[in-house]
Amino acid sequence: MRYLITGTAGFIGFHLAKRLLDEGHFVVGFDGMTQYYDVALKEKRHAILARSNGFKAQIGMLEDVDALNRAADLAEPEVIIHLAAQAGVRYSIDCPKDYVNSNLIGSWNILELAKTLQPKHLMLASTSSIYGSNEKVPFAESDRADEPMTIYAATKKSMELMAHSYAHLHKVPTTAFRFFTVYGPWGRPDMALFKFVDAILKGEPIDIYGEGQMSRDFTYIDDLVEGIVRLSHIAPSEDNRVTEEGVTDTLSKHAPFRVVNIGGGQPVELMRFVETVETVLGQKAIRNMLPMQQGDVPRTFASPDLLRALTGYAPDITIETGVAAFVEWYRSWQSGKA
Numbered sequence: 001m002r003y004l005i006t007g008t009a010g011f012i013g014f015h016l017a018k019r020l021l022d023e024g025h026f027v028v029g030f031d032g033m034t035q036y037y038d039v040a041l042k043e044k045r046h047a048i049l050a051r052s053n054g055f056k057a058q059i060g061m062l063e064d065v066d067a068l069n070r071a072a073d074l075a076e077p078e079v080i081i082h083l084a085a086q087a088g089v090r091y092s093i094d095c096p097k098d099y100v101n102s103n104l105i106g107s108w109n110i111l112e113l114a115k116t117l118q119p120k121h122l123m124l125a126s127t128s129s130i131y132g133s134n135e136k137v138p139f140a141e142s143d144r145a146d147e148p149m150t151i152y153a154a155t156k157k158s159m160e161l162m163a164h165s166y167a168h169l170h171k172v173p174t175t176a177f178r179f180f181t182v183y184g185p186w187g188r189p190d191m192a193l194f195k196f197v198d199a200i201l202k203g204e205p206i207d208i209y210g211e212g213q214m215s216r217d218f219t220y221i222d223d224l225v226e227g228i229v230r231l232s233h234i235a236p237s238e239d240n241r242v243t244e245e246g247v248t249d250t251l252s253k254h255a256p257f258r259v260v261n262i263g264g265g266q267p268v269e270l271m272r273f274v275e276t277v278e279t280v281l282g283q284k285a286i287r288n289m290l291p292m293q294q295g296d297v298p299r300t301f302a303s304p305d306l307l308r309a310l311t312g313y314a315p316d317i318t319i320e321t322g323v324a325a326f327v328e329w330y331r332s333w334q335s336g337k338a
């Protein structure tokens, strides 16, 4: 298969592209190498992908239509997977414009591209953040998700809505998947696991927000990639409408469009997460307990029912296994061996 994947120098795009390349597919990876975090980490990810003959990198911004067209010409994709975005909940409070540019204009450019290219399947990365502070758990895709707490969540929800209208008008089968706190080797330096491990090993304090009362439905990267790959074969259509009792399919009545959570439905309390990191490192953290930050939500908790009904699969790698894999990678990255 021929894939165009945006965000391949990023954490998730790198792992997804690597898996597809290992399976013998052709992947064009599009990424703007933004300065949001250490560009050396992004370059290293792309260098690893470039070891495969099936990989072609295109460096460019989503906002640059000519650059996107060049990537499309090279890829002639059967599947487009759009992962590039300005991510991060907290940064969105200080720099909202980056989110509007990358996630609204950039994603709209991807929709326009798909309108022209008519791939078999367009897949878009959305987020658990769009559930806001919903109290009903687990979060099901059919739950109301109209009260975003940050511009990050608002831009992702907007992307879903724009994509529905394009799927209706231009008939490109489109899946928007909602990810839940993804972690693992080659992970993002702005996320808690990276920051905690880094600080603990340096003997520096870690900031624990919400006085440790928050919980997150962590998804290990291999589980996430498995979910994406399985869903990639299920382009939304009436032929695969889920009729299983107790599961609400989000397949639209008006468009080949569906939203799917990719999360395991096993939220972890923040303090258990910290203790797991301490155990794996064999070192205690200096804990700096702080109130909840602006824009944070108290919990995330995925219902994996729709994902399981569609693919027969749901994430199940434990936090202990996943944190250990991250720490092993982190040590080799720090020592220059990764």
Ligand SMILES: NC(=O)c1ccc[n+]([C@@H]2O[C@H](COP(=O)([O-])OP(=O)(O)OC[C@H]3O[C@@H](n4cnc5c(N)ncnc54)[C@H](O)[C@@H]3O)[C@@H](O)[C@H]2O)c1
Pocket (backbone or CB within 6 Å): 006, 007, 008, 009, 010, 011, 012, 013, 030, 031, 032, 033, 034, 042, 060, 061, 062, 063, 082, 083, 084, 085, 086, 087, 088, 101, 102, 106, 125, 126, 127, 128, 178, 179, 180, 181, 182, 183, 188
């Ligand atoms: N990691 C998570 O826990 C998580 C959770 C929910 C949703 N998501 C979503 O999954 C996707 C991938 O996340 P990630 O963790 O790999 O993030 P990441 O920041 O590691 O990767 C995103 C990549 O997109 C690129 N990029 C950003 N803006 C761009 C632009 N305007 N033009 C071109 N390239 C641009 C960056 O250079 C980066 O390499 C994002 O859409 C994110 O919102 C991630």
